[in-house]
Amino acid sequence: METMRERVVFWYGCNAVRHGDIIHSAIELLRAVGIDSDPAGGPAYCCGTSKDGNLAAAAGMAARTVEKFNAAGRDTVVTWCPSCHRHAGTFMTGVNTAKFGVSHITEILHTRRHLLVPLLTHRLDRRVVLHKHSGFHEVDAYPLIADLLRLIPGLELVVTDYSAPGHMCSAVSAVPAALKDVVRRSAELCRAHDSDTLVTAFHSCQRLLCGLATTDGIKVVNYVNLLVEAMGMKPPADEYAEWKNAGSEAAIREKIGEERIAKIGAEFFAQQVLPELRKLPEK
Amino acid sequence: MESETEQLIAYVERNIERTLADCTTCGKCFDACPMTEYSAALNGKTGPEVVAGIRSLLAGDGGTPAALEWTRVCTQSARCIPACPENVNPMLMMRLSRITALGSTGGPALLPDGKRDPNFFRRINAFSALQFSDAELAAWQR
Numbered sequence: 004m005e006t007m008r009e010r011v012v013f014w015y016g017c018n019a020v021r022h023g024d025i026i027h028s029a030i031e032l033l034r035a036v037g038i039d040s041d042p043a044g045g046p047a048y049c050c051g052t053s054k055d056g057n058l059a060a061a062a063g064m065a066a067r068t069v070e071k072f073n074a075a076g077r078d079t080v081v082t083w084c085p086s087c088h089r090h091a092g093t094f095m096t097g098v099n100t101a102k103f104g105v106s107h108i109t110e111i112l113h114t115r116r117h118l119l120v121p122l123l124t125h126r127l128d129r130r131v132v133l134h135k136h137s138g139f140h141e142v143d144a145y146p147l148i149a150d151l152l153r154l155i156p157g158l159e160l161v162v163t164d165y166s167a168p169g170h171m172c173s174a175v176s177a178v179p180a181a182l183k184d185v186v187r188r189s190a191e192l193c194r195a196h197d198s199d200t201l202v203t204a205f206h207s208c209q210r211l212l213c214g215l216a217t218t219d220g221i222k223v224v225n226y227v228n229l230l231v232e233a234m235g236m237k238p239p240a241d242e243y244a245e246w247k248n249a250g251s252e253a254a255i256r257e258k259i260g261e262e263r264i265a266k267i268g269a270e271f272f273a274q275q276v277l278p279e280l281r282k283l284p285e286k
Numbered sequence: 287m288e289s290e291t292e293q294l295i296a297y298v299e300r301n302i303e304r305t306l307a308d309c310t311t312c313g314k315c316f317d318a319c320p321m322t323e324y325s326a327a328l329n330g331k332t333g334p335e336v337v338a339g340i341r342s343l344l345a346g347d348g349g350t351p352a353a354l355e356w357t358r359v360c361t362q363s364a365r366c367i368p369a370c371p372e373n374v375n376p377m378l379m380m381r382l383s384r385i386t387a388l389g390s391t392g393g394p395a396l397l398p399d400g401k402r403d404p405n406f407f408r409r410i411n412a413f414s415a416l417q418f419s420d421a422e423l424a425a426w427q428r
Contacts, residue, residue: 017407017410018410019409019417020413020414020417020427021410021413021417022417023417023418042422042425042426043426043427044406044426044427045410045411045414045423045426045427046410046411046427047427047428048427049407053400053401053406054385054401055381055385055388055390055401056385056388056389056390056395056399056401056402057390057399057402058291058294058295058298058390058391059290059291059387061294062289062290062291062294063290063291065290065294066290071421093378094297098290098293098294098297136363137363137364138361138362138363138377139364140364140367140377146381161316168320168321168361168363168365169361169362169363170362170363171365174361174362175361177358177359177361178321178324178359178361179398180324181321181324181359195365212332215361242416243417253357255403259416263415263416266415266416267411267412267415267416268412271408271412272412275405275408275409276409276412276413276414276416279409285308
């Protein structure tokens with residue numbers, strides 16, 4: 004089956020920038036299925052969903068982002084973040100006129116998965132557990148991701164009945180006891196299924212769970228990196244996870260390097276970045 | 287012509303109006319919620335009772351402590367959506383409740399805004415700078 008190449012905006016959102024590896028792998032996968040992308044993200048492309056307490060800011064952010072996407076002139080904006088996707092389908096386009104359609108990356112990759120099949124040549128002989136949430140009701144993303152992962156030779160995918168509340172872990176983090184339960188259940192599921200790898204769908208799950216490598220010996224990996232690895236490519240390093248699992252402040256500093264720390268300011272790094280990296284998942 | 291903010295507030299108000307018109311206060315959304323177990327204050331509360339408080343909040347009448355608490359612990363699990371016999375989208379109802387409780391529609395702020403962190407976006411930019419090249423930052427994030 005021949006599929007035409009297409010050019011889209013790939014809108015990866017704000018908080019996903021903590022995981023440059025995920026964004027780079029996602030771009031690679033889009034390319035593999037015939038889609039060239041204009042990546043866009045970070046605060047300059049915020050949807051405004053985090054500003055429920057300040058509708059003036061939310062309105063400005065949404066209007067500016069829709070305006071930029073309209074100016075980009077692409078028919079489709081491909082989303083990564085479930086919060087952005089939700090906000091785009093409601094508050095953003097309920098108020099602003101969008102000259103583009105919105106699709107989630109899981110829908111795009113799944114629809115074009117026949118193009119991935121011949122590329123997934125590298126065996127990944129491991130058993131992995133899919134980490135799920137119930138809240139992304141706009142797109143039934145997990146069955147799509149499961150279908151994609153089942154294309155990987157050698158990979159044994161475990162899909163359980165457990166779905167954590169929220170649409171991703173960051174939503175649950177507002178209720179710390181609930182997040183602890185999600186962390187505990189996720190680790191238990193891996194142990195119960197004799198798996199040392201938990202697969203995440205979204206960036207904030209990756210962010211909040213990747214420390215399981217330190218606390219429980221469980222590797223946490225995003226599905227896009229598994230697909231890229233199965234294409235025989237070396238996935239970009241999950242630096243955020245490497246930093247979080249470095250074990251000490253000195254080791255984190257060494258891994259990041261003084262040059263990069265200086266780029267964001269030593270004081271800001273110490274006060275705002277380091278505490279996040281030192282925080283491990285709690286059960 | 288309405289400003290962007292006025293348009294967004296009007297959108298929120300239209301959705302509140304529709305929610306108030308369609309919701310019958312049956313409480314099935316509350317019963318389906320996986321988050322209520324994380325709040326002692328919601329222990330023993332009934333769905334109709336708490337949802338009546340949500341309706342009061344949305345109507346601008348201040349709500350009830352239980353309604354505010356349910357709003358606080360909502361994580362957008364979406365399990366309320368299929369539970370609703372009136373197709374209200376209770377998850378959106380709870381988002382509107384949060385927006386109202388934060389004082390964004392002109393009423394008093396009844397819940398603290400946990401996301402009002404002056405370093406929220408600065409941290410995002412910092413992680414960007416740590417992981418993306420200058421060329422990527424210029425092309426993708428400006």
